[in-house]
Amino acid sequence: MNKNSIIIIGGGIAGLATGIYGQMNGYKTTIFEMHTLPGGLCTSWKRKGYTMDGCIHWLVGSNPESGSHIMWEELGALKDVEIVNHEAFVTVENTDGRVFHMNTDIDRLEKHMLELAPVDAAVIRDFCGTIRKLGSLDMPMDEPRGLGGKIKGAFAMLPMAGVFLKYGKMNAKQFAARFKDPFLNKVWNSMFDMPDFPMMGLLYTLGWQNKKDAGYPIGGSLPFSQSIEKRYTELGGEIHYNAKVERILVEDNHAVGIRLTDGREFRAGRVISAADGFATINYMLGGRYRDPELEEYYRKSEIFEPLVMVSLGVKRDMADQPQTMVRMLDKPITIAGKEREYIQVKHYGYDPTLAPEGKTVVMAMFDTKYDYWKKLAEDPERYDAEKKQAALTVISAIDKYLPGFEKDVEVVDVATPLTTERYTGNWQGSFEGWRLTTQNMSKSFTGGLAHTLPGLRNFYMVGQWVEPGGGLPTAGISGRNMIKRLCKEDGKDFATIRN
Ligand SMILES: Cc1cc2nc3c(=O)[nH]c(=O)nc-3n(C[C@H](O)[C@H](O)[C@H](O)COP(=O)(O)OP(=O)(O)OC[C@H]3O[C@@H](n4cnc5c(N)ncnc54)[C@H](O)[C@@H]3O)c2cc1C
Known part of the structure; x- marks a missing residue:
C-alpha cells in the first residue's frame, strides 16, 4: 500500500493536527472519529439555551505576538477570534475574609503578595523574578530529538539553567511550605492540589499568563475545534464520524488498516492512533505489541484524576x-x-x-x-x-x-468520569492523560514517550497519552512533530502553511 496514505484514529486536536500537517505535506489522510463531532475533549454542549463549556480555561499561544501562536495559525484555530485575558488567574477567599488575587500581571502580583505577607518578601521576589524570566520563553514546538536537536535545545535553555537548578525538582507543595504567612501557605497548597505537581509547570503557566499568551477564545471549545476541522477539510482531508475503530489491521507485523465496529474495513500505508493510548495498545492491537517500558509507565504512573x-x-x-x-x-x-x-x-x-x-x-x-x-x-x-x-x-x-x-x-x-469515557474513550475518564510530575517533566521537554510500538511497522501514536502533561498545544505539537518525522522518514522537507 502507498505509504502516502494515512489513516488517523480519532478526531481530537492531536488527530486533526496530524491530518492538517499531513495534508500540507502531500499525504492523503483520512480521520475516523467515533463521536459525531470534532475535538474530542475540546468540546462544549448545549442545554436549554446555555452552552456548557467542557475544556478551554487557558490556551497557550493565544497571543499573536508569541512564537507558539504560529501553530494555531497553521491549524486555522484562532482566525478573527477575540481573546480574553483575565486580570486574575484565580481569586482565593479565606474563612477569615482575607482575599488573594493571583494577578496575571506579574508586577501587580508581586505588589499584592508583598502587601499581604511582608514576612515572605524574599520568597515572593524570587518567585516573581523567575516568572518574568521564564515568561520570555514560548512553549517548545520542535522536538529536540537526535544529538543535533538536543544540543540546539540545550543552548536555548542555557540562560534558564539557574531556574531549572532551583525549581526543576521542586513541587508546588514544597514551594507552598516556604511561605511563613499561613494564608499564602494555604493558597499555594490548594492552587495545584496534586501530589508532586512540578513548580516549573506552575511558573511557566504564570509566565504565559503574564505575557498574555494563555487567554480564552470567545465562543469556547467546540467552535475552536470546529475551526480546526474546517481547516482540515479545506486542505482536502476526509473525516468520518460515527466511525469507531475496533481493530487495527496488521499483516506481517505491518499496520495496514482498520476495522470499524460496524464491520467496515479501510486500508492505508500508515496508521496513526490519536485515540486513547490504553485502548489502542490493549484493544485495537489486542495487546500484541506491548512495549515493556510503556507497560511499566501505564502500571506505575499517575493520570490527571478525572x-x-x-x-x-x-x-x-x-x-x-x-x-x-x-x-x-x-x-x-x-x-x-x-x-x-x-x-x-x-x-x-x-x-x-x-x-x-x-x-x-x-x-x-x-x-x-x-x-x-x-x-x-x-x-x-x-x-x-x-x-x-x-x-x-x-x-x-x-x-x-x-x-x-x-x-x-x-x-x-x-x-462524571463515565461521561468523559463515553464521549472520548479516555482511559479512566482522565481529562489530560498523564499527570505532570517533577519526575516526568523532562519527558515532556524531550518529545514525550515512545510514539511507536516494538515490532510493529507503519504504526504511530500521537496525543495526550504519549506526551505527559497533555493540553491543547501539546496535542497540536504532537501531530505536527509526527508529520515532521514522517517527512524525514520519506526524505522530504516539512512544509507548513499559515492561515
Ligand atoms: C475540563 C477540561 C479542561 C481542560 N482545560 C484545558 C485548558 O484550559 N487548556 C488546555 O490546553 N487543555 C485543557 N484540557 C486538556 C485538553 O482538552 C486535552 O489534553 C486535549 O484536548 C487532548 O487532545 P487529544 O487529541 O490528545 O485527545 P482527545 O481529545 O481525547 O481525542 C481523542 C479522540 O479520539 C476519539 N476516539 C477514541 N477512541 C476511538 C476509537 N476507537 N475510534 C475512533 N475514534 C476514537 C475520541 O472520540 C476523541 O475525539 C482540558 C480538558 C478538560 C476535559
Whole structure:
C-alpha cells in the first residue's frame, strides 16, 4: 500500500493536527472519529439555551505576538477570534475574609503578595523574578530529538539553567511550605492540589499568563475545534464520524488498516492512533505489541484524576464576581464521597456567546475517582442520585455567599468520569492523560514517550497519552512533530502553511 496514505484514529486536536500537517505535506489522510463531532475533549454542549463549556480555561499561544501562536495559525484555530485575558488567574477567599488575587500581571502580583505577607518578601521576589524570566520563553514546538536537536535545545535553555537548578525538582507543595504567612501557605497548597505537581509547570503557566499568551477564545471549545476541522477539510482531508475503530489491521507485523465496529474495513500505508493510548495498545492491537517500558509507565504512573463537573445555567449577571473563585469553607462539603475544604467556582460571564443576555454559565469542578462512579453506575438510580446530590451541594455552597443564587438556577448539568469515557474513550475518564510530575517533566521537554510500538511497522501514536502533561498545544505539537518525522522518514522537507 502507498505509504502516502494515512489513516488517523480519532478526531481530537492531536488527530486533526496530524491530518492538517499531513495534508500540507502531500499525504492523503483520512480521520475516523467515533463521536459525531470534532475535538474530542475540546468540546462544549448545549442545554436549554446555555452552552456548557467542557475544556478551554487557558490556551497557550493565544497571543499573536508569541512564537507558539504560529501553530494555531497553521491549524486555522484562532482566525478573527477575540481573546480574553483575565486580570486574575484565580481569586482565593479565606474563612477569615482575607482575599488573594493571583494577578496575571506579574508586577501587580508581586505588589499584592508583598502587601499581604511582608514576612515572605524574599520568597515572593524570587518567585516573581523567575516568572518574568521564564515568561520570555514560548512553549517548545520542535522536538529536540537526535544529538543535533538536543544540543540546539540545550543552548536555548542555557540562560534558564539557574531556574531549572532551583525549581526543576521542586513541587508546588514544597514551594507552598516556604511561605511563613499561613494564608499564602494555604493558597499555594490548594492552587495545584496534586501530589508532586512540578513548580516549573506552575511558573511557566504564570509566565504565559503574564505575557498574555494563555487567554480564552470567545465562543469556547467546540467552535475552536470546529475551526480546526474546517481547516482540515479545506486542505482536502476526509473525516468520518460515527466511525469507531475496533481493530487495527496488521499483516506481517505491518499496520495496514482498520476495522470499524460496524464491520467496515479501510486500508492505508500508515496508521496513526490519536485515540486513547490504553485502548489502542490493549484493544485495537489486542495487546500484541506491548512495549515493556510503556507497560511499566501505564502500571506505575499517575493520570490527571478525572473530574466531576457541575455546570449551571443561572438567570443572573455575574460580572461583579471574579471569573474563578476559590472559597475556603468553614465547614467542609462532601462531593463524590470526598470531603472538600474549599470550592472552586468559575463563571463564563466574559463570554456572551454561552448564555442569553443577563444570564451566565457557572461551573464547579472536583477531582474524583473513576472507580467510585463505575461502581455507582451498576445501579443507575444511585448514580443519578449522586449526580443530583453533587449539584445540590454546589448550589447550596454558592448560595451561602451569593444569597438568592439557588432560585436563579435554571439548568443543571453534571458530567462524571463515565461521561468523559463515553464521549472520548479516555482511559479512566482522565481529562489530560498523564499527570505532570517533577519526575516526568523532562519527558515532556524531550518529545514525550515512545510514539511507536516494538515490532510493529507503519504504526504511530500521537496525543495526550504519549506526551505527559497533555493540553491543547501539546496535542497540536504532537501531530505536527509526527508529520515532521514522517517527512524525514520519506526524505522530504516539512512544509507548513499559515492561515
Ligand atoms: C475540563 C477540561 C479542561 C481542560 N482545560 C484545558 C485548558 O484550559 N487548556 C488546555 O490546553 N487543555 C485543557 N484540557 C486538556 C485538553 O482538552 C486535552 O489534553 C486535549 O484536548 C487532548 O487532545 P487529544 O487529541 O490528545 O485527545 P482527545 O481529545 O481525547 O481525542 C481523542 C479522540 O479520539 C476519539 N476516539 C477514541 N477512541 C476511538 C476509537 N476507537 N475510534 C475512533 N475514534 C476514537 C475520541 O472520540 C476523541 O475525539 C482540558 C480538558 C478538560 C476535559
